[in-house]
Structures are given as C-alpha cells and as structure tokens.
Amino acid sequence: MSQTCSPDSTSDELLTVPQHVAIIMDGNGRWAQRRGLPRSAGHRAGTENLRRIIEACVEYGVRVLTIYAFSTENWQRPRDEVAALMKLMSVMIDREMESLHRNGVQVRHIGSLDELPRGLQAKIRHAVELTSQNERLILNVAVNYGSRREIAEAVRALVCSGISPDEVTEESIDQRLYTAGLPDPDLVVRTAGEMRLSNFLLWQAAYAEFYATPILWPDFDRAEFFGALVAYSQRTRRFGGLSGAR
Numbered sequence: 001m002s003q004t005c006s007p008d009s010t011s012d013e014l015l016t017v018p019q020h021v022a023i024i025m026d027g028n029g030r031w032a033q034r035r036g037l038p039r040s041a042g043h044r045a046g047t048e049n050l051r052r053i054i055e056a057c058v059e060y061g062v063r064v065l066t067i068y069a070f071s072t073e074n075w076q077r078p079r080d081e082v083a084a085l086m087k088l089m090s091v092m093i094d095r096e097m098e099s100l101h102r103n104g105v106q107v108r109h110i111g112s113l114d115e116l117p118r119g120l121q122a123k124i125r126h127a128v129e130l131t132s133q134n135e136r137l138i139l140n141v142a143v144n145y146g147s148r149r150e151i152a153e154a155v156r157a158l159v160c161s162g163i164s165p166d167e168v169t170e171e172s173i174d175q176r177l178y179t180a181g182l183p184d185p186d187l188v189v190r191t192a193g194e195m196r197l198s199n200f201l202l203w204q205a206a207y208a209e210f211y212a213t214p215i216l217w218p219d220f221d222r223a224e225f226f227g228a229l230v231a232y233s234q235r236t237r238r239f240g241g242l243s244g245a246r
Helices: 028-033 039-060 072-076 079-102 118-130 147-160 170-174 222-233
Strands: 020-024 064-071 105-110 137-145 187-190 209-212
Touching (some): 039 064, 039 137, 039 222, 064 079
Parallel strands (some): 020 187, 187 209
16 A cells, blocks of 8 residues: 655655665764764764664654664774764664664665674664564664675575475565565665665565665755655666556
8 A cells, every 4th residue: 555645744645665675884984074073983973874864764654663773884894983883783772772762763784794792782682682572674784785695595594494495486485585484675765875775685686676875974954855755756667667568
C-alpha cells in the first residue's frame, strides 16, 4: 500500500514513501576540515544528525532504514581515527538505545562482529536483543560490512548446506544475506557528492533508485531528507521493463 507524507502541516506537497531507505553517510571528515576541526568532530556531528533522520523516517512512514556506519575497507584508515569511531559507536549505543527502544525502533546489525572490540560486540548484541520485538522502524546498522563479503558468505552457506547446483537460485542466495526477510531498498541516498556504492548492498540495491547530493552528512537534515523522498516519488520505477507496458 502506498503511503503519503508531507514535510509539515502547512505543505500541500504529498509523496509516495519508499518502504526501505539506505543511506551512505559520507562527508563527516570534510565537514570537520572545513571548520578547522579534527575529523573526530565530524563523526560526532554525523551521529547527532542520525537521530534527526531516524525521527524523520518514523514520522514519514519509512519502514526500514539501513545506514552504512563502518565498512570492511574502513579498517585501512589511520589507527587513531578507527579507534575514535569504535568509541563513538559505543557511546552512541549507551546514549541512544533507551530512546530508540522506547520509540519502537528495532535495531539490527549487518556485517561481521568478529573484528570489532569485544565491548562493542557485547553492546551491539544487547541492542539487537533488547529491541527485537519493536515494529515501528527497522534500523539496520552496517558495521564492519562489505557487500562482497556478504555475498561470499551466502555462497559458502549454500555450499555447506549441501544444495545442488540446480537448486542455487536468486531466492536461495537472498535468504542467506544479512538482510534476509527484509524488502530490498527502494532508495539509496549518498551524501557529499560521491557517485558510487562503495561495496554497499550490491545485491539488494540492484533496482534501487539512487539519489546523490553534495550536502555533507552532518548537514543532511530533515528538509534535505524530505527532498530525497520527493525526488524518489517523482521517478517511475520500471525494474527493467517499459513504463506502462503490459
């Protein structure tokens, strides 16, 4: 069923809301550098902004939000920056989890926990367990996530299950991805002007609409998010077919 929303009670503009929005939150470092601040300050500003976008998703009726928080390639960044990011994620869980749970947000982790600090692993597991029955919004947090690794793990799971080559289908792979059981993203948003997926949801985003904006992530506020939803609602999704074809 289509849903509609408006940016505020005085707007006449209505739009079709995507069921699943995925966001590549890019530009924290550049945001900080432009202000003469350390990159860690940009990451802190980025986490503050995430709260606003989660609230907007709940308000507008988005059912699933997937955020790219830390990729498998991000381990290549300077050690002190990686350590700061790990600490920031831990602090954010401590600070935000009660509110997320109270507001009906179900937190899921996609990616591998193995390389993460043990304390952070425990906090992520607790957050997932605590919010597992919530239904207002599913928040997928991609930490230590890489789409190629995800697909490789799904294939390994198929091999281990003893499935025959003839039984390997798109559906059998899909059921073994981190996002099994969830709808594919309708809209992928990337901030900071880059025009690539960066190993994010390569399988799931095959027919997602892509929205790129030069706005840096800490400045991608509620109004900017609504603009992305408006752009999505103005597109015709054909999934490889022709518009209006029968």
